[in-house]
Amino acid sequence: MRKVTYSMGVSLDGFIAGPNGEIDWSAPDEELHRFHNEQTRDLGAHFCGRGLYEVMLYWETADENPSAPEHVLEFARIWKQLPKIVFSETLEKVEGNATLATDGIAEEVARLKQQPGKDLAVGGAGLASAFTKLGLVDEYRLFVSPVVLGGGTRFFPALEERINLELVETRTFGSRVVYVRYRRV
Numbered sequence: 001m002r003k004v005t006y007s008m009g010v011s012l013d014g015f016i017a018g019p020n021g022e023i024d025w026s027a028p029d030e031e032l033h034r035f036h037n038e039q040t041r042d043l044g045a046h047f048c049g050r051g052l053y054e055v056m057l058y059w060e061t062a063d064e065n066p067s068a069p070e071h072v073l074e075f076a077r078i079w080k081q082l083p084k085i086v087f088s089e090t091l092e093k094v095e096g097n098a099t100l101a102t103d104g105i106a107e108e109v110a111r112l113k114q115q116p117g118k119d120l121a122v123g124g125a126g127l128a129s130a131f132t133k134l135g136l137v138d139e140y141r142l143f144v145s146p147v148v149l150g151g152g153t154r155f156f157p158a159l160e161e162r163i164n165l166e167l168v169e170t171r172t173f174g175s176r177v178v179y180v181r182y183r184r185v
Contacts, residue, residue, distance in 0.1 A: 001113050001114065002044060002112065002113045002115070002117060002118070002119050002120055003113075003119050003120070003138035003139060004047075004109060004113070004119070004120045004121065004122055004131065004136055004137050004138050004139075005119060005120070005121045005122070005137070005138065005139040005140075005141055006121070006122050006123070006128045006131065006132065006137045006139070006140050006141065007039065007121060007123070007140075007141035007142075007143070008123065008128070008141075008142065008143070008155060009023070009026035009028075009143040009145055009177075010142045010143065010144055010145070010155045011025070011144075011145055011147050011148060011149040011152075012144060012145070012146065012147060012148050013148045013149060013150065014154055014155050014156065015149045015151065015152035015153055015154055015155065016125055016152070016153050016154070016155050017125070017152045017153040018149045018151070018152040019149070019150070019151045019152045020152075021152075021153070022152075025145055025147045025149070026143070026145055028143075028175070028177075029173075029174070029175045030069065030071050031173055031174055031175065032143070032173050032175055032177055033071045033072065033075065034071050034074075035171075035173070035179070036075065037071060037074050037075050037078055039141070040075065040078050040079065040082065040121075041078050042118060042119065043082055043118055043119060043120065043121050044083070044112075044117035044118030044119060044120055045082065045083040045084065045085055045112060045117075045118075045120050045121075046082055046083070046084050046085070046120070046121045046122070046123065047084075047085050047087065047101075047108075047109070047120065047121065047122040047123070047127060047131070048084050048085070048086050048087070048098075048122075048123060048124055048127065049086070049087055049088065049124040049126050049127035050086065050087075050088035050089075050090060050091055051124055051125075051126065052123050052124030052127070053084065053086045053088070053091075053094065053098065053124075056079065056084075057095065057096075059075065059076045059079040059080065060076075060079075060080060060095060060096045061076075062075075062076035063076035063077050063080070080096060080097060081097060082097065083097050083098070083099070084096070084097060084098035084099070085098070085099055085101050085108060085112070086098050086099065086100050086101060087100075087101045087105065087108075087127055088100065088101075105127075105130055105131065105134060105136070106134055106136065109131070109136050122136075122137065125153045125154070125155075129156075129157035132156065132157055132159070132163075133157060133159065137184070138183065138184055139168070139181060139182065139183050139184070140165065140181070140182045141179070141180075141181045141182075142155065142179070142180050142181075142182075143177050143178075143179050144177065144178045144179075144180065145176075145177050146176045146177070163184060164184070164185045165182035165183065165184060165185065166182060166183050166184075166185045167180065167181075167182055168181045168182060168183050169181040
């Protein structure tokens, strides 16, 4: 069965965005960007909330910039081809290789997990929190940056029960970002 992963850059104190929504501290260098490219290439689909979907619309045309570095162009090509399932109560239509979810989160995820294909991913704080609370995330992939933000948007929501995890992989990048991958046990 396909698994669902939740992967984001995170500060040492557990935030994916600062108090004012800032994410400038998490911009990947070329080495980290290429790692993200490979992880994204290995996905069968990506679940997005409205906010992440709108931010990622940039990548629908980023490959048209001839002065962009090759690793950026590569990500744009990968992202454009990747099917996106968008959960939104306000959007009436989506662009590119995206579809609006027609079922609830649990139903949509169950349906896609049963289909053959590559693993699935969820991104964006709000949607990923809902997935986490529903027990739908099989792996957590954190890219821990050497910064303490002191507040902002948390990677993990407040939970009523703990989630027991097993460390599967670690890697340190030249940018001092540490990648940790955990699987639910």
